Amino acid sequence: QVQLQESGPGLVKPSQTLSLTCTVSGGSITSNYYYWSWIRQPPGKGLEWMGAIAYSDSTYYSPSLKSRTSISRDTSKNQFTLQLTSVTPEDTAVYYCARETVVAGYYYGMAYWGKGTLVTVSS
Secondary structure: OOEEEEEOOOEEOOOOOEEEEEEEEOOOOOOOOEEEEEEEEOOOOOOEEEEEEEOOOOEEEOOOOHHHEEEEEEOOOOEEEEEEOOOOHHHOEEEEEEEEEEEOOEEEEEEEEOOOEEEEEOO
8 A cells, every 4th residue: 555644844945945755665766657746735725746756766836826836756765755936925835746647648647645834835
């Protein structure tokens, strides 16, 4: 059973960089067809897909966040990391990591999610 767990600070000051790590167990982040994603949900709003890192190490970002977002991985620890720069209070949200599956151009959705972690941006 694949499990994902987010970790990182719950409070970040404006203009600083938000950094979160997702630790994956029960499966390798280098396994074919899997994309490891970050999604967030601000209070009272819907889910927003932020970006993903593929099994191949390719990265993909939401156009609206691309200039501030970086996703990387540590295969030795089976972890992937989100960095979001120049944060503002509007970046306050519950941040989730998840696994997406794409095979031969077909999208199979996000079968596994972490429980989410609340990050508050405030001075």
